[in-house]
Amino acid sequence: MNDQSRARERMEAITRRAFVIQVGAAAAVLGAGAPVLAQTGAPPVAGTEKLIVRSPRPLNLEAPLAELTGEITPYELFYVRNNYDGPEIDPAQYVLKVDGEVDNPLTLRLDDLRRMEQVTQTVTLECAGNGRGFHSPKASGIQWEHGAVGNAVWKGVRLADVLRMARPRPAARHVVPNGNDAPPTPQAPDFIRSHPLWKAMEPHTMIALEMNGKPVPHLHGGPARLLVPGWIGSASIKWVTQITLADREWNGPFMQRSYRSPRAEDPKETYSLQSLECKSVIVRPLDGGQVAAGAVTVFGFAWAGEGTVVAVDVSTDGGRSWMPAKLTGEEHRYGWRRWEHPWEARSGRHTIMARASDSLGRLQPAGRPRDPQGYRWNVIHAVRVDVA
Amino acid sequence: MWRSHVARSGALGLALLCGLAGGLAIGSGPGSPGAQGIPLPPGKHQELVVGRCIVCHSLEMVAQQRQDREGWEAILDRMISYGAPIPPEDRPAILEYLVTHLGQ
Numbered sequence: 001m002n003d004q005s006r007a008r009e010r011m012e013a014i015t016r017r018a019f020v021i022q023v024g025a026a027a028a029v030l031g032a033g034a035p036v037l038a039q040t041g042a043p044p045v046a047g048t049e050k051l052i053v054r055s056p057r058p059l060n061l062e063a064p065l066a067e068l069t070g071e072i073t074p075y076e077l078f079y080v081r082n083n084y085d086g087p088e089i090d091p092a093q094y095v096l097k098v099d100g101e102v103d104n105p106l107t108l109r110l111d112d113l114r115r116m117e118q119v120t121q122t123v124t125l126e127c128a129g130n131g132r133g134f135h136s137p138k139a140s141g142i143q144w145e146h147g148a149v150g151n152a153v154w155k156g157v158r159l160a161d162v163l164r165m166a167r168p169r170p171a172a173r174h175v176v177p178n179g180n181d182a183p184p185t186p187q188a189p190d191f192i193r194s195h196p197l198w199k200a201m202e203p204h205t206m207i208a209l210e211m212n213g214k215p216v217p218h219l220h221g222g223p224a225r226l227l228v229p230g231w232i233g234s235a236s237i238k239w240v241t242q243i244t245l246a247d248r249e250w251n252g253p254f255m256q257r258s259y260r261s262p263r264a265e266d267p268k269e270t271y272s273l274q275s276l277e278c279k280s281v282i283v284r285p286l287d288g289g290q291v292a293a294g295a296v297t298v299f300g301f302a303w304a305g306e307g308t309v310v311a312v313d314v315s316t317d318g319g320r321s322w323m324p325a326k327l328t329g330e331e332h333r334y335g336w337r338r339w340e341h342p343w344e345a346r347s348g349r350h351t352i353m354a355r356a357s358d359s360l361g362r363l364q365p366a367g368r369p370r371d372p373q374g375y376r377w378n379v380i381h382a383v384r385v386d387v388a
Numbered sequence: 389m390w391r392s393h394v395a396r397s398g399a400l401g402l403a404l405l406c407g408l409a410g411g412l413a414i415g416s417g418p419g420s421p422g423a424q425g426i427p428l429p430p431g432k433h434q435e436l437v438v439g440r441c442i443v444c445h446s447l448e449m450v451a452q453q454r455q456d457r458e459g460w461e462a463i464l465d466r467m468i469s470y471g472a473p474i475p476p477e478d479r480p481a482i483l484e485y486l487v488t489h490l491g492q
Contacts, residue, residue, distance in 0.1 A: 053448070054448065054452065055445065055446045055448045055449045055452075056446045056448065057445055057446040058445060059447075103433050137454075137456075138453070138454040138455065138492060140453055140455055140459060140463055142449075142452070143452045147489030183444070183470075184443070185444060185470060185471030185472070186471060187469065187470050188444070188470040188471055189470070243409035263421075294456075
């Protein structure tokens with residue numbers, strides 16, 4: 001058998017195995033109940049039935065915006081974004097290595113991390129591609145709408161405390177975290193993204209061990225995930241098992257090809273995405289819904305990455321006039337802010353819009369220039385409502 | 389010989405899937421399975437696309453994309469560089485399916 005034949009045999013075997021996997025998945029769905037298959041065609045994961053399945057493998061789940069009514073997003077409604085899936089880690093076997101440009105390389109178990117000073121903070125995570133489905137022309141990737149965002153209470157250790165224990169050398173300028181995800185082929189690049197040391201040392205950046213009062217679930221990167229508040233979700237590497245300090249940014253495709261947008265001053269050049277945009281979404285009333293005439297509370301959430309939301313303006317006449325909404329929710333440095341606005345609804349069809357502005361002087365825009373990979377969607381959210 | 393063998397195993401997988409999905413009410417919205425239980429539009433070379441792509445990811449990843457020829461070529465070549473089991477002689481047929489059924 002020559003090399004070409006052997007390669008073909010191998011591909012054939014892989015293809016056969018993939019079909020077995022697919023059929024196995026279908027069988028699992030049938031065992032768990034037909035409605036899920038009818039809705040999504042995907043194997044369900046316990047407790048996530050309310051989420052929209054964008055892809056079962058790798059698992060990508062989106063929250064229906066209509067369900068995101070609470071200030072804290074529960075596990076059942078928290079979006080899941082995986083570039084690659086990863087195997088579950090036995091907490092007793094979990095090990096985090098800290099190495100590279102450090103004088104004191106570390107090997108830490110979960111108990112070691114638990115014994116360190118714990119911090120708790122409310123942080124909004126949003127996928128860089130949230131809203132990709134609204135871009136025109138279509139950008140490749142998961143076609144998220146509004147729901148690849150969630151706000152949770154995270155508890156764990158400051159990354160800075162871990163890094164100080166490792167004693168970074170002067171050459172250390174970047175932190176390169178790696179997670180325990182599993183690319184499907186040996187040639188597929190590992191999912192690695194790096195951060196400048198200043199952000200890693202910022203006191204909000206943490207290794208999270210708990211989410212909403214429970215150990216971080218596997219779907220959200222447990223038993224330990226990085227949390228880089230205010231930055232695009234992919235910065236917060238899941239299942240983090242290694243943190244390497246380096247003198248330069250990581251040179252892999254998830255830094256140099258993905259998670260980049262055109263520069264405003266020269267769209268031919270791209271830059272690596274860091275902070276989330278300034279953005280608000282309307283949770284009520286529902287787009288395309290009906291409400292009774294009379295007093296209606298328009299509400300939603302706003303967030304701004306490295307900025308702080310300073311105002312949300314609401315229009316109930318399709319953008320002709322704007323009124324400041326009341327910021328009613330708790331204020332957190334990196335958490336979203338609930339807002340609401342009383343509206344006296346009269347019969348007819350209305351377009352309601354919300355527009356956030358932030359401490360960095362950013363205002364939610366009416367449109368977005370082309371972004372080939374479909375990032376940064378923060379166009380003013382508009383919903384159409386019929387008032388009976 | 390290799391091609392026909394792969395096509396047969398593909399057909400077997402499809403048949404099994406259809407059998408499993410048979411009798412269920414299957415949704416027809418975006419991203420939901422088509423009439424065959426496969427979330428990709430039926431068409432020439434569909435079985436090749438199914439067989440090659442699900443090795444690494446679910447077919448929903450493919451079905452939700454809308455790309456022109458240039459976009460699909462870039463994606464296909466990236467997938468091949470990442471180790472997708474797509475021999476050079478299959479590339480034109482896969483590309484034809486993607487551009488025809490999942491065009492921009």
